[in-house]
Amino acid sequence: MSAILKVEGLGKRFGGLAALSDVHFEAEEGQITGLIGPNGAGKTTCFNLITGTLAASAGRVMFRGENIAGLPPHRVVERGLARTFQSATTFPTASVRENIVRGALLRHQVGTLASIIGGGSARDAVRAAEETVVDVMDALELTAYADREAGTLAYGHQKRLGVAIGLATRPALLLLDEPAAGLNPEEVDRFGSMLTTLQQRFHLSVLIVEHHMRLIMRICDHIVVLHHGEKIAEGSPGMVQKDPRVIEAYLGAEHHVE
């Protein structure tokens, strides 16, 4: 087993405020790694630093042996690290199929000139992207909604579409930012099973930020706990649950840590 992602001494300051300081952790290839912590712990900041949405103040992000810190987001995705957003983020006026095509085009690029004046290579690219989409829609159970306008879907479906767009870029590592937030318990359970299926079907490694402890404890192989911008614990779900520092950080806040 080897680490697909190594976060080394990652830090971010907003003026005088240290949102994240000296965070180290690894995500193993083929596993689901959870990133948890109370509100304001720096989880989303950490995500934004890894994906290039924010520039890190310190540290390195090693993805498959290459430092990707400082790359713009589209370059990070190109290297095989895709993300989803906390809220349901889609292209609201496009169809579900079109939404996913836009992600899939990353792996089917054409030259500048061909993209302007068209021609065979541009047509082939779109066709190839559309083929990828069929697979992804099937995996996320969105096929029935293929021609629906994304903005008209139910919230849970929109969140799934967000995952589908990320998946269409054919990532090796998928970062999910609170995929279960706003879902009802039944949907959360379904999402959990869907994710484990996806992981095997698309040979994914997953890094997931989530507040829903039951989901995290069920699906994660490894968990990293952040608190006040620092890592306070990591280990298997069983170990993390028993860690006194984690219990202290969560005390009173999260009753469903059993």
Next chain:
Amino acid sequence: MSDTSVTSPPKRAGLGSLGFALCVALLALVPWFTGSVFHFHIAIMVCLGAMAAAGLATIAWVGQLSLAHGAFVGIGAYTCVLLVTRLDMPFLVGLPAAAVFSGAVAYIIGTPLLRLRGVYFVLITFALNELFRLVMLEFPSVSGGSSGIAGIPKISLFGWELRDQSQVYVFTLLMLAAVMALLWTIRRGPLGRWFSAVEENMALAESSGIPTARTQNMAFVIGSGIAGFTGAIMAHYIGFISPVTFAFQLSVSYVIILVVGGRLALAGPLVGALFLVPLPEFLRSAQEYQHIIYGVVLIIVLRFLPAGLTALPGKLSQWRRSGE
């Protein structure tokens, strides 16, 4: 809600666009039926208006509104006219050069400016349009100053001069068709997908691997290149240009054409130009009310048809259905 409720519209849309194409073709033939030089002139101006607005639509496609579009028409016009009159180049060299040069200017200023979005981009392009006019007035040896450049030779293709308005009209119509074909190709291909993605959700587009900054700049370059292309034809048709021709008012008129026609539809610029370019000609008798009428039209469209006149058929059937 049933999942299969969305299968019928495409067929109707296909019929609709066929009908629309037929209407446009008939309208395009009107000047030949009447044989009036005046009608040919209006038809040429409609084509030029639609062409420039199509350029603006390309920029709007990535969610940006340029108020410097008139200046880019001007850059193209001056490029072509100076190449033809000063360097004795043929028009057919000047025309593509105008598009390329306008596009190149757009590329250079777009790289820093497109970081701004929304109203900030609108304001900076507004300032740039004024800057273009003032700078051109400062260099009368190039621009002809406030008296402009008159007596610009007519459009000539391989030594064949287009003397008649009807000939210019055929040429302009073909060029408009070429521009529309280009936009249609982009729309169907990967680049159009990128443009729409950037317009709809910039953060998601970037996270889906779309280089949003480069994509926006590409739209700006293509759109401004089309503006320059239009400017070259316009200059050689009208025969006179001055910095004032390409002042702020021209930019605003393109924005109005685009908004009234429909910002996101391929046919939007064409519909807008068909409706708005002839309007002042038929309102000659009420010239003092012209701007008021423009304003009222704009307000009505924005209030009832925010997607422009191209959305009218869809709206009508929607109203009819809800009335049933």
